[in-house]
Amino acid sequence: MTEFRELETLDELRACVSLQQTTWGEGFADIVPASVLQVSQKIGGLAGGAFEDGRLIGFVYSLFGRFEGIPAHWSHMLAVEPAARGRGLGRELKLFQREAVRASGIGTIFWTYDPMVARNAHVNLNRLGATVLRYVPNMYGSDTGSPLHAGGDTDRFIVRWDLDGPETRRALREGSARSAERLAVPLPDPARVVPRPDDAERDGDGLPGGDEIFVEIPANVESLSPDRSLVRWRETVRDAVSTYLRRGYEVQSLAANLEADRCFYVLRRS
Numbered sequence: 001m002t003e004f005r006e007l008e009t010l011d012e013l014r015a016c017v018s019l020q021q022t023t024w025g026e027g028f029a030d031i032v033p034a035s036v037l038q039v040s041q042k043i044g045g046l047a048g049g050a051f052e053d054g055r056l057i058g059f060v061y062s063l064f065g066r067f068e069g070i071p072a073h074w075s076h077m078l079a080v081e082p083a084a085r086g087r088g089l090g091r092e093l094k095l096f097q098r099e100a101v102r103a104s105g106i107g108t109i110f111w112t113y114d115p116m117v118a119r120n121a122h123v124n125l126n127r128l129g130a131t132v133l134r135y136v137p138n139m140y141g142s143d144t145g146s147p148l149h150a151g152g153d154t155d156r157f158i159v160r161w162d163l164d165g166p167e168t169r170r171a172l173r174e175g176s177a178r179s180a181e182r183l184a185v186p187l188p189d190p191a192r193v194v195p196r197p198d199d200a201e202r203d204g205d206g207l208p209g210g211d212e213i214f215v216e217i218p219a220n221v222e223s224l225s226p227d228r229s230l231v232r233w234r235e236t237v238r239d240a241v242s243t244y245l246r247r248g249y250e251v252q253s254l255a256a257n258l259e260a261d262r263c264f265y266v267l268r269r270s
Contacts, residue, residue, distance in 0.1 A: 002089070004096040007045065007047045009060070013037045015056040016047065018109035023079040027145040032061065032077065041066075046073065046100055050080070050089050057084045060093040062101070065259040067110050068133075068160070073101050075111035091123055095172075098163050099205055107163050112139060115241065116221045118263040122230045129171030130159040132251035152226055155238055157251075185255045188214040188264060194240040197232040207240060213249065214264040215240050241265065 007013050013034035020031050031196045044064030048055045058080035062073040066124050075097065080089045101109055115135065125131045140154040162168055176207045193214045195206045207213075215237055241251070249267040256263045 001052070002057075002092070003214055004048065004092065006041070006050070006100070007037065007049050007056075010038075010147075011036060012049065012056060013047070016049065016059045016061070019056060019059060019079055019081060020077065022081060022149055024144075024146040027147075029145040030140070037061065044104065046097060048093065048096055048100060050084075050093055050096075051086075057081045058089045058093055062097060062109060062111075066108070070108060072108040073097075073106055075109050086125045088195075091127055094123075094128055098161075102163050108178055109161045109163065110158060112127045112136070112158050114221075115155060115157050115237055115265075116217050118217055118219055118221070118254060118256070121217070121263075121265070122256075124159055125251070125253050127171060127175075128161060129165070129168035130161040131167060133158045133160050133246075135238065135245060137238055137242075152231065153234065155234060178246075185257055187257050187260060187262065188196045188255075194236065197236045197260070198229060206236075207243060211269045213244060214255070215267060216262060216264050219261045219263045241267070 003240055007016060007069075016037060017031060017034050021028070024031070040061070040063055041047055046060070046062045046064075048060050050058035052210050059078070060075065061077040062075040064071075064073055065070065067074060075094075078090060080093075097109065110133075111130075113124055114123070124134070134157070136156050136158060138153040139156040142149075142153055144154065192210055193213060193216060194208065196216055217237060218224055218230075218233070221230070244267050245251075248270050250270045252266045252268050255262060255266050
């Protein structure tokens with residue numbers, strides 16, 4: 001049975017550092033040391049873990065402060081050890097974090113994720129009900145020392161999670177049924193899809209109009225080699241999403257056609 005609780009001992013904090021190194025690589029420049037994890041807890045932050053048989057197998061870490069003019073937590077890191085992945089522990093850690101932060105009187109958590117990672121987009125938008133605030137190009141720089149980033153740009157979505165907001169409550173209430181619906185959609189009308197950089201024909205800036213637009217991302221970006229075509233695909237997503245956000249669109253969800261193995265952000269004019 002998995003136990004979710006805050007990290008309590010120095011050994012547990014050090015185990016969190018070790019799991020960071022396992023996840024991002026020992027050369028990762030932004031490992032959070034045990035001392036900072038401990039101090040963060042003392043000033044209102046959260047370092048929580050998933051334990052099995054007393055051993056840390058996953059963690060979530062957030063700092064307390066102000067963002068967008070409100071008191072909030074900024075969720076900086078979440079990781080699950082390789083052998084425990086695919087069991088939904090990432091979402092369970094977020095739900096543990098939600099309850100702990102709510103209990104402290106805070107109603108909002110912000111965090112970032114890579115817009116090109118469909119797995120994370122599905123959890124954050126479809127299964128948790130977070131909303132996209134903005135697109136930040138290369139937020140953490142291109143040389144983090146982590147093989148996960150492969151020397152590429154660290155573009156990020158900043159998302160807001162209103163812990164008792166209607167989207168959050170709907171996502172948590174409808175759970176896997178709502179999630180399954182968004183992962184079994186027909187392919188969208190090509191006229192409403194932003195062309196990928198390798199598409200043969202692109203008209204003008206390649207950005208269709210209308211109230212609902214689809215921006216495609218890789219179904220599994222980790223399986224693709226970090227070559228020029230993937231870089232150009234990221235640039236296409238960056239330019240399209242940034243433009244639509246400036247035009248008043250909102251990123252609503254991630255939709256996927258499982259048979260074709262294709263994933264799309266759904267953007268709607270607000």
